[in-house]
Amino acid sequence: MNYYELKLTLHPNTEIHRDILSAMLAEVGFESFVESETGLDAYVPETLYSEAAITGVLENLPLVDISVQYHIEKIPGQNWNEEWEKHFFEPIVIDEQVVIHSSFHKNIPPLKYDIVIDPKMAFGTGHHATTSLMVSYLTELDLNGKSFLDMGCGTAVLAILARLKNAGPVTAIDIDSWAYENSLENIRLNHTSDIRILLGDAGLLEEEIYDVIFANINRNILLQDISVYAQCMRSGSSLFMSGFYKEDMTIISEKCKEQQLQFVSYKEKENWVAVHYIFC
Numbered sequence: 001m002n003y004y005e006l007k008l009t010l011h012p013n014t015e016i017h018r019d020i021l022s023a024m025l026a027e028v029g030f031e032s033f034v035e036s037e038t039g040l041d042a043y044v045p046e047t048l049y050s051e052a053a054i055t056g057v058l059e060n061l062p063l064v065d066i067s068v069q070y071h072i073e074k075i076p077g078q079n080w081n082e083e084w085e086k087h088f089f090e091p092i093v094i095d096e097q098v099v100i101h102s103s104f105h106k107n108i109p110p111l112k113y114d115i116v117i118d119p120k121m122a123f124g125t126g127h128h129a130t131t132s133l134m135v136s137y138l139t140e141l142d143l144n145g146k147s148f149l150d151m152g153c154g155t156a157v158l159a160i161l162a163r164l165k166n167a168g169p170v171t172a173i174d175i176d177s178w179a180y181e182n183s184l185e186n187i188r189l190n191h192t193s194d195i196r197i198l199l200g201d202a203g204l205l206e207e208e209i210y211d212v213i214f215a216n217i218n219r220n221i222l223l224q225d226i227s228v229y230a231q232c233m234r235s236g237s238s239l240f241m242s243g244f245y246k247e248d249m250t251i252i253s254e255k256c257k258e259q260q261l262q263f264v265s266y267k268e269k270e271n272w273v274a275v276h277y278i279f280c
Helices: 015-026 051-059 080-088 129-140 157-164 177-189 219-231 246-258
Strands: 003-011 032-035 039-045 067-075 092-094 098-101 113-116 148-151 170-174 196-199 210-216 233-245 261-269 272-279
Touching (some): 015 051, 015 233, 092 129, 098 129, 129 233, 129 272, 157 170, 157 177, 157 210, 170 177, 210 219, 219 233, 219 246, 233 246, 246 261
Parallel strands (some): 098 113, 148 210, 170 196, 210 233
Antiparallel strands (some): 003 039, 032 039, 261 272
């Protein structure tokens, strides 16, 4: 698969500026982001590339006093695992319980949950604050025998951890074919091949019921799909969501109240949040 690389030079180059740009670019098809010394490198499949969409994002940035320059380059299909190994992905430890690393890493700390992720271009290595927050929530849960959904699964890291914690059955869904293929590879690497991986969106959830739903996507998709998630829950089922900022919690909460979802708690990291709701 061919990709386009968008190199963004930001003035100022701050974490919050990079995060906002990443979130907005994700909504127009970009699926991987790498911080650089001057700003951000973003990657979009050739089939989803639109210069007009990029221009629209940059013209509508909710930021003041920022200057953005960019350069676009087409990248032929290549071995993305090699690129991650050379430049990007380092092992990460979360809550001293989970280590997420790739198959090429050595000297991995012996923790309770050891997860192998060869990320290619799919989102979800654990390095982004939202994935880290969701993993942190997962470490706290008793999932033994509970049905589990990982919505917008990316690399399927959350589904894999849930299965390692004895959740079952476990389903993982992503709309992106690259993420779908990568998830299939990662569940094989972690000997969790009984996880069901599906290609599609929330439209696949008709008549499905889950004890626990994790959805790490973005604010707009979550707002669109919360009602669908609620239809897939029974009394006492839990919904965990991330992919949005703390200031978005109010609008998320309003949508959840409409669906009889009661707020339980939230976690925050770098202004990103993960929230927990229960269906009443």
